[in-house]
Amino acid sequence: MxxxxxxxxxxxxxxxxxxxxxxxxxxxxxxxxxxxxxxxxxxxxxxxxxxxxxxxxxxxxxxxxxxxxxxxxxxxxxxxxxxxxxxxxxxxxxxxxxxxxxxxxxxxxxxxxxxxxxxxxxxxxxxxxxxxxxxxxxxxxxxxxxxxxxxxxxxxxxxxxxxxxxxGATAAMDLTEPDAGSDLQAVMLKAHFDEKQGVWLLNGVKRFITNGDADISLVLARTEDGSQDARGLSLFVYDKKKDAMKVRRIENKLGIKGSPTCELVFKDAPAEIIGDRKFGLxxxxxxxxxxxxxxxxxxxxxxxxxxxxxxxxxxxxxxxxxxxxxxxxxxxxxxxxxxxxxxxxxxxxxxxxxxxxxxxxxxxxxxxxxxxxxxxxxxxxxxxxxxxxxxxxxxxxxxxxxxxxxxxxxxxxxxxxxxxxxxxxxxxxxRITNIYEGTSQLQVVAAIRGVGNKSYLKRIKEFEEIEVLPELDYLKKILQKLTSHFAGITAKVYDENDEEYIDFHARRLVEIAGYILIGYLLMHDANLDLKYRKSADIFIRMARAEITRNISYINNFSPRDISDFKM
Ligand SMILES: Cc1cc2nc3c(=O)[nH]c(=O)nc-3n(C[C@H](O)[C@H](O)[C@H](O)COP(=O)(O)OP(=O)(O)OC[C@H]3O[C@@H](n4cnc5c(N)ncnc54)[C@H](O)[C@@H]3O)c2cc1C
Missing domain, CATH: 1.20.140.10 (Butyryl-CoA Dehydrogenase, subunit A, domain 3)
Known part of the structure; x- marks a missing residue:
């Protein structure tokens, strides 16, 4: 048991x-x-x-x-x-x-x-x-x-x-299409309002949809004719009872095999709009x-x-x-x-x-x-x-x-x-976890602003204010030093004023922020219960080694050097 x-x-x-x-x-x-x-x-x-x-x-x-x-x-x-x-x-x-x-x-x-x-x-x-x-x-x-x-x-x-x-109704989230993966603004599945029936109808294909044959599905669709971006997209509820969507195939994949990943075809499928038009994405x-x-x-x-x-x-x-x-x-x-x-x-x-x-x-x-x-x-x-x-x-x-x-x-x-x-x-x-719901690269795209506008640094400084037990003080000192390295290397990258250079090193900068934040969280856990001291100690020292490596990498590749990488 x-x-x-x-x-x-x-x-x-x-x-x-x-x-x-x-x-x-x-x-x-x-x-x-x-x-x-x-x-x-x-x-x-x-x-x-x-x-x-x-x-x-x-x-x-x-x-x-x-x-x-x-x-x-x-x-x-x-x-x-x-x-x-x-x-x-x-x-x-x-x-x-x-x-x-x-x-x-x-x-x-x-x-x-x-x-x-x-x-x-x-x-x-x-x-x-x-x-x-x-x-x-x-x-x-x-x-x-x-x-x-x-x-x-x-x-x-x-x-x-x-x-x-x-x-016990099951659900699905129908966003991805063959030409719209990380870039969901490119979604093209069409929704049009049928005046005669007084209902929205969905037409098109969705790909890689987990549990695609669910009882209740949320479907992202284009409602504004001629639009190309996020402002033309709205969100709908499709009810399986309407029987107007077909599962064309179940993908044969590497892992999470119990979770059906489906390709779906909507044909004049009646659906109800959620909230306001154009706010879907x-x-x-x-x-x-x-x-x-x-x-x-x-x-x-x-x-x-x-x-x-x-x-x-x-x-x-x-x-x-x-x-x-x-x-x-x-x-x-x-x-x-x-x-x-x-x-x-x-x-x-x-x-x-x-x-x-x-x-x-x-x-x-x-x-x-x-x-x-x-x-x-x-x-x-x-x-x-x-x-x-x-x-x-x-x-x-x-x-x-x-x-x-x-x-x-x-x-x-x-x-x-x-x-x-x-x-x-x-x-x-x-293996799937760093691909779906936004790949790791897309998480970095979402996080890098917080590095540039110093929001992560602000949170780290708030964490620094929390008092810790004397036996954890040595860990706090390491984290304070790492924070000053983080501020220094961030300023160095941003001082170049070169968007491509910032994007090139974004992953390393976001990782440094993450190491410090997780280090503080573990130290605070140890502050509440000393059984976490071992993990806090190991993680913070490992973080110090990783941050040193990231900073060294950044220092090794200046804006001039990154052209060598271009494909
Ligand atoms: C098993 C499985 C289940 C899924 N379930 C669902 C689901 O339930 N609902 C749903 O809607 N979708 C689902 N998806 C789709 C999933 O969310 C997408 O596969 C994922 O968002 C990536 O899109 P893509 O596969 O088109 O890759 P692409 O967008 O083509 O990306 C390919 C590569 O390019 C990189 N890349 C792309 N754009 C950028 C950028 N701006 N900056 C840096 N790098 C970039 C990516 O990081 C990646 O390495 C599922 C996928 C799988 C495999």
Whole structure:
């Protein structure tokens, strides 16, 4: 009997972060639902107890059902039958278990049948599910689409669609097309309003759509004839019951095989518009993508945790040259680095989730009453940091989960290359995380402004203000020194006043910011609980070495030198 929540002490640590009290009290708005719903919490402690219980159920389903199913799902995958998707047997069993336990629509308000959970425990559930089966985590995680309907659709649409999510309706996010991948402004699937029927009709093709045959799909489409950019795009809800969209194929891919990736053909498919015309990409998809990037963050942390567990177990059991391989410095070095990186990205994940919680809760309150000046200020503060942290989280967590899966396979030696051990699947599953929901390169494009306008530096300075235990002071000194190197190298690159040169070194600059931020987060975790001291120590020293390397690379390639690279 495995429980992926109870066996992971780090989850409880992050769930009990000091900011959770404010998050819960704001979210529950003085616990006003307690007289309306028998499952609504009475106070903060009761709410935390609820999250704990639900996470325990998810931990149990993940450990006892999803993880044992993962290998079979990976082997058989979904099938295409008469242009519709049939999930693998294990995927359907996972889904049934989740639906039976009423765990869809967790973050939706109670008036729509949800549990009104903050983002933090929801993201935690996604991490737990991802550790068991990263492919299934996509089907689970696409309930994010309900949030977009909740935030931006009309009251009538909310009443119509949101309760269906709680009953187990699955979702899809239909953005990508053959000629519109990273550049979603190029989307061409057409939506036109049919005056006779009084309905919008969709025509065109979507590619690489996860869970493309879902019950409820959000579809990005061009509504403005003759337009070429983002201002011509709107967002729609397509209901599978309309039966006007066909799955043309399911992609045969490297990993996350349980998650069907579909090519879709829409033919006069009736759909309902969300919010206002022309705001599809600019506002609604941007918000959806930010949630989805947080989702990939949780998926990456779950994969990293799974890979670490497999490596630790194997390294203890496997003996060579007369001793367990975990006793060799080359092996324990890899394992400790894996642990420190996993702790680091997890800390970044929940920090970002708390920022998102804080500003999104205020946004919902603002729909019901006017916020005070202080509340508005606080909302803007957290929104700014949520936007700044999200691309760094996506970049680091996805790249690290790949590195951790790679090292875990290495620790398994030849055995890791065989299908007999789950690391072979985990290694393949990890590879998608730094590609979808915006590649790592696109996360750098999103983050580099925060380097140039010194927003990351400002946050780092705020972190610096937090007092730490005397035994952690040496780590703070290292971080302060690294911060001054960061400011120096940033000024040097920007002083060249050369856009192409900034883009050329952008990844290295964003990485330096990320190393320092994660270093501070781990040090603050150690400040709350000294069991994190080891990870903080290892990560910050590793960060110092990486930052030195990045700075040396930048200093080696001046604006004149980059022409040598041009293709
Ligand atoms: C398994 C899977 C599931 C998916 N699920 C979904 C889904 O559910 N819904 C959906 O809408 N889409 C989905 N996608 C699509 C996914 O989001 C895109 O594949 C991804 O955004 C990249 O687009 P692309 O494949 O067209 O690559 P391209 O945009 O062609 O990029 C190719 C390369 O060029 C680089 N590049 C492009 N532009 C820039 C730039 N400005 N600066 C620097 N480098 C750049 C990229 O980083 C990449 O290395 C999925 C894809 C896969 C593989």
């Amino acid at each position: 495995a429980n992926y929540y109870n066996d992971n002490e780090h989850l409880k640590f992050h769930l009990n972060h000091p900011l959770m009290k404010r998050i819960v009290e704001l979210k529950e708005d003085n616990f006003k639902d307690k007289n309306l719903y028998d499952y609504a919490p009475l106070d903060f402690e009761d709410a935390m107890d609820n999250y704990d219980k639900v996470l325990e159920i998810i931990g149990e389903i993940s450990g006892d059902i999803m993880a044992p199913n993962a290998e079979e799902v990976d082997h058989f995958g979904p099938e295409l039958i008469h242009n519709h998707v049939k999930y693998a047997r294990g995927t359907q069993e996972n889904l049934d278990a989740i639906i039976q336990s009423k765990l869809f629509g967790m973050s939706l308000p109670r008036e729509y049948g949800g549990l009104n959970f903050p983002i933090v425990p929801y993201v935690m559930s996604a991490e737990i599910v991802s550790r068991a089966d990263a492919g299934f985590a996509n089907i689970w995680g696409l309930q994010d689409c309900a949030e977009t309907i909740h935030e931006f659709a009309s009251e009538e649409m909310k009443t119509k669609y949101l309760p269906r999510f709680n009953e 600019i506002t609604y998809v941007m918000s959806l993508m930010n949630s989805a990037r947080l989702g990939v963050g949780s998926q990456s942390v779950g994969i990293a945790e799974a890979a670490y567990h497999e490596a630790l177990k194997y390294a203890n059991e496997r003996a060579q040259f007369g001793k367990p391989i975990i006793k060799f410095p080359a092996v324990y070095e890899m394992l400790s680095n894996m642990r420190a990186k996993t702790d680091g990205i997890r800390s970044m994940l929940y920090e970002t989730a708390r920022y998102v919680d804080m500003y999104k809760i205020y946004e919902q309150i603002a729909k019901k009453r006017k916020l005070s000046a202080d509340e508005r200020k606080e909302m803007k503060y957290y929104q700014k940091y949520a936007d700044l942290f999200t691309p760094v989280l996506k970049l680091f967590s996805s790249e690290y989960c790949n590195q951790i899966a790679y090292d875990s396979l290495q620790i398994h030696g030849g055995t890791g290359y065989m299908k007999d051990f789950s690391i072979e699947r985990i290694f393949r599953d990890a």
